[in-house]
Amino acid sequence: MPLLLKGSCRCNAVRFEVESHTPVPFMLCYCSICRKQQGGGGFAINLGADFETLRIEGKRNLGVYQAGIEDDEHPQCEISSGERNFCKKCGSALWLYDRTWPELVHPFASAIDTDLPKPPEKVHLMLKYKANWVEPEIGKDDKIFDVCPEESIADWHKRTGMWVD
Numbered sequence: 001m002p003l004l005l006k007g008s009c010r011c012n013a014v015r016f017e018v019e020s021h022t023p024v025p026f027m028l029c030y031c032s033i034c035r036k037q038q039g040g041g042g043f044a045i046n047l048g049a050d051f052e053t054l055r056i057e058g059k060r061n062l063g064v065y066q067a068g069i070e071d072d073e074h075p076q077c078e079i080s081s082g083e084r085n086f087c088k089k090c091g092s093a094l095w096l097y098d099r100t101w102p103e104l105v106h107p108f109a110s111a112i113d114t115d116l117p118k119p120p121e122k123v124h125l126m127l128k129y130k131a132n133w134v135e136p137e138i139g140k141d142d143k144i145f146d147v148c149p150e151e152s153i154a155d156w157h158k159r160t161g162m163w164v165d
């Protein structure tokens, strides 16, 4: 059974549920889009989940932000392109959706109320674009990337034994 993730914005105008085989919050993105839209600590943590299981309450309160085209000043990591959904009332960032991978949705770990598994190791990506004041805490088994890793969220979960069947 995949893990059922329940999430909400801060003001509760939007609530959602989605099933995930890949619920470990291991991937920290330091790109400027994630940082400005959600990442007060200098990064955002993205999860992977199955889009077709996404159920939303309070859909009318959703705003969608489509980040601009890719260039060096405004980079997009592979999961940062596409549509960023947020609550129009309180501003909480909720999830990313990208039509390039229509079967997936990427909730922000920050929006999830369900307890998540703890990551045995982390991936820090888009470090080339981090703000100067951010000092990433790199654990001894963590992996770091200037831009994007080749390993997908699914492959990471399979390699580390964290995939939820």
Ligand SMILES: [Zn+2]
Residues within 6 Å of the ligand: 009, 010, 011, 012, 013, 014, 087, 088, 089, 090, 091, 092
């Ligand atoms: Zn809200």
Ligand SMILES: [Zn+2]
Residues within 6 Å of the ligand: 029, 030, 031, 032, 033, 034, 035, 077, 080, 126
């Ligand atoms: Zn990002």
